Amino acid sequence: MIRDQETMQILLDSIRSFVNEALIPREEEVAETDEIPEDIVSQMRDMGLFGLTIPEEFGGLGVTMEEEVNIAFELGRTSPAFRSFIGTNNGIGSIGILLDGTEEQKATYLPKLASGEILSSFCLTEPDSGSDAASLRTTAVRDGDHYLINGTKRYITNAPHAGIFTVMARTDPEIKGAKGISAFIVEATTPGITIGKCDKKMGQKGAHTADVIFDNVRVPSSALIGENEGVGFKTAMKVLDKGRLHIAAIAVGAAERVLEDSLRYAMERKQFGRPISDFQLIQAMLADSKAEIYAARCMVLDAARRRDDGLSVSTEASCAKMFATEMCSRVADRGVQIHGGAGYVSDYAVERFYRDVRLFRLYEGTTQIQQVIISRNMIREAQQ
Ligand code: COS
Numbered sequence: 001m002i003r004d005q006e007t008m009q010i011l012l013d014s015i016r017s018f019v020n021e022a023l024i025p026r027e028e029e030v031a032e033t034d035e036i037p038e039d040i041v042s043q044m045r046d047m048g049l050f051g052l053t054i055p056e057e058f059g060g061l062g063v064t065m066e067e068e069v070n071i072a073f074e075l076g077r078t079s080p081a082f083r084s085f086i087g088t089n090n091g092i093g094s095i096g097i098l099l100d101g102t103e104e105q106k107a108t109y110l111p112k113l114a115s116g117e118i119l120s121s122f123c124l125t126e127p128d129s130g131s132d133a134a135s136l137r138t139t140a141v142r143d144g145d146h147y148l149i150n151g152t153k154r155y156i157t158n159a160p161h162a163g164i165f166t167v168m169a170r171t172d173p174e175i176k177g178a179k180g181i182s183a184f185i186v187e188a189t190t191p192g193i194t195i196g197k198c199d200k201k202m203g204q205k206g207a208h209t210a211d212v213i214f215d216n217v218r219v220p221s222s223a224l225i226g227e228n229e230g231v232g233f234k235t236a237m238k239v240l241d242k243g244r245l246h247i248a249a250i251a252v253g254a255a256e257r258v259l260e261d262s263l264r265y266a267m268e269r270k271q272f273g274r275p276i277s278d279f280q281l282i283q284a285m286l287a288d289s290k291a292e293i294y295a296a297r298c299m300v301l302d303a304a305r306r307r308d309d310g311l312s313v314s315t316e317a318s319c320a321k322m323f324a325t326e327m328c329s330r331v332a333d334r335g336v337q338i339h340g341g342a343g344y345v346s347d348y349a350v351e352r353f354y355r356d357v358r359l360f361r362l363y364e365g366t367t368q369i370q371q372v373i374i375s376r377n378m379i380r381e382a383q384q
Contacts, residue, residue: 001064001308008067015074018047023078030206031352034198036085044086044116051114053090054098058110065242065304069249073297076253077260080356081206083250088158089113091246092364093120095239096166096183100226105185109164118163123153123212124236130154131369133168134178134233138214140169147171147224149186149217155363159195159210162188167214168236171229183225183232192217203355237314243364244317245307248300248324251360255293255324255331258353262286262335265348269340276338285334293331296324315377322370325360332357 002008022043030036044050053068054060063071068090075083088094094113097105112118129136138151149169156165165186172180186193196211221227225235263286266277276282303316335350336343343350361367 001066001305002070003064003067008070011061012070012074014047015049015071016077018043019074019078023082027079027349027352030079030081031346032205034205034208036081036206040082041085041116044082048114049086050089050116052086054094054110054114058106058114060110060114065245065307066301068246069300069304072246072249073253073256076250076255077257079206079352080204080250080254080359084157084204084207085119085161086116087246088120088122088162089116091243092122092239093158093162093164093166095242096122096225096235097185099238100183100228100231100235101185102222102227104222105225109185112163119158119161120164120166121156121158121162121212122236122239123156123165123167125154125156127152127154131366133236134181135176136168136170136181138167138169139173140167140171140182140184140219142171142221143218145221146218147184147221149184149192149214149219151214153212153214155199155209156212157207157209157363159212160198160208164188165193165212166225168232171232175230178233179230181233181236182229183235184219184223185225186214186217186219186223190217190219202358203352204359240364241314241317242307244321244370245300245303245313247360247364248296248303248317248320251321251324251328251357252293252296252300254353254357254360255289255296255328258328258332258335258350258357259286259289259293261348261350262289262338265342265350266338269342282338285338289331289334292327296320296327299323315374318365318370318373321365322367322374325357326367328357328360 048061051060052063055062113120126136140147140149167184167186168181170180171182192215194213199209266282267275269276299320303313303320307313332354336354339350342348
C-alpha cells in the first residue's frame with residue numbers, strides 16, 4: 001500500500017537521481033577497491049536509507065512493503081554492493097527484532113539501525129547448515145541469567161562492519177529440529193567473537209561476507225529475542241519471507257539496468273552497415289527480457305500488496321524470488337550476448353552484473369529451496 005503517492009514519488013525521484021548521479025559513476029571504483037566509499041555511506045545515512053523499513057517511532061521511514069519494493073526497483077539499478085551495505089539494517093538484520101523483539105529490545109537497537117549508527121548482520125547459515133537451516137549446531141546454553149554461545153556462522157553479510165548480530169542458536173540440544181532454536185541479539189564487542197577473513201566471492205565486490213565465530217560468548221538473558229525460547233527458527237523464516245520479496249525486487253531493478261545498457265549498446269553498435277538493434281534476432285532477446293522483467297515486476301508488486309494487506313505471503317515471496325532472480329540471470333546472459341565480445345570484458349557493466357546477479361539465485365534460499373517451499377505450501381493447503 002502506498003500511503004501518500006506524492007511523497008513517495010518525491011522519495012523515488014531522489015533515490016533515482018542518487019543512483020544515477022552518485023552511485024552508477026562509482027561502480028568501477030567499488031569493484032576495484034572492494035569498498036563502499038565513506039562519502040557514499042554518509043550520503044546514504046543522510047538520506048535515511050539505513051532506516052527505510054524501520055517504523056517512524058524508532059527513527060526510520062517506516063515504508064510499507066509496496067513502498068519498499070518500489071525503492072528496491074530503483075536501488076537494484078546499480079551495483080548490488082551499495083544495496084547490500086544498507087540491506088541488512090532494512091531487512092534480515094532488523095526484521096527479527098521488529099517482528100518478535102520486546103519493546104525494550106526495539107527501543108535499544110532499532111533507532112541505531114535506522115540512523116546507520118550501527119550495522120546489523122543475520123547469523124543463520126553455518127558450515128554444515130545451509131539449506132537445511134533447522135539442523136544448525138550453534139548452541140546457546142543457559143548459565144544463570146546468561147547464555148553461553150558457541151559455534152560458527154558462515155557467509156555472514158556485513159559481518160566485518162556489524163555492531164550487532166541476530167544469531168540463531170540451539171537452546172535445547174535434546175530437540176534436533178526447528179523447535180530447539182532460539183534467536184539472540186549479540187553485540188559485536190562481546191568478548192569471544194572473532195570475524196573471519198572476507199570471503200573471495202565471484203562478484204558483488206564491495207559487499208563483504210565472512211565467518212563469525214562465537215567462542216564462549218556470554219550474553220544476558222535479555223538478549224533472547226522476545227525473551228522467548230524455542231521460536232527462533234520461526235523468527236528466521238518470517239524474516240526470510242520478507243527478505244525474499246526484497247531480493248526479488250532488487251533482481252527486477254538489476255535486470256532493468258542490464259536491459260537499458262543492452263538496448264543502448266544495440267542501438268549504437270553497427271554491423272553489416274546497420275545498428276544491431278535492426279536485426280530481429282537481437283530484437284527477440286530485447287523483447288524476451290522486457291516481457292520477463294514486466295512479469296517479475298507485477299509478481300513482486302502483487303506479493304508486496306498482499307503482505308501489506310496482512311496476508312501470509314510465504315508462497316508468493318518464494319514464487320517472486322524464484323522467478324525474478326532466475327529471470328535476472330537470463331536477462332544478464334542475454335545482455336552479454338547482445339554485447340558480443342565486448343560483454344565478456346570489463347569495459348562494460350554487463351560483465352560485472354552477469355557475475356553480481358548470480359548470487360540472487362543462491363542467498364536467502366536457493367531457487368531449489370523456493371521450489372520446496374512453494375510445493376509444500378500447495379500440498380499443505382490441498383490437504384486442508
Ligand atoms: N513463517 C512462519 N513460520 C514458519 C515459516 C514461515 N514462513 N516457515 C516455516 N515455519 C514454521 C513451521 O510452521 C514449523 O512450525 P510448527 O512445527 O510449529 O508447525 C517450523 O517453522 C519448522 O518448519 P518446517 O518443518 O517447514 O522446517 P524445515 O526444517 O522442513 O525447513 C525450509 C524448511 C527448507 C523452508 C527452511 O529450512 C529454509 O528456508 N531453508 C533455507 C534457509 C535459507 O534461506 N538460508 C539462506 C541464508 S540466510 S541469508
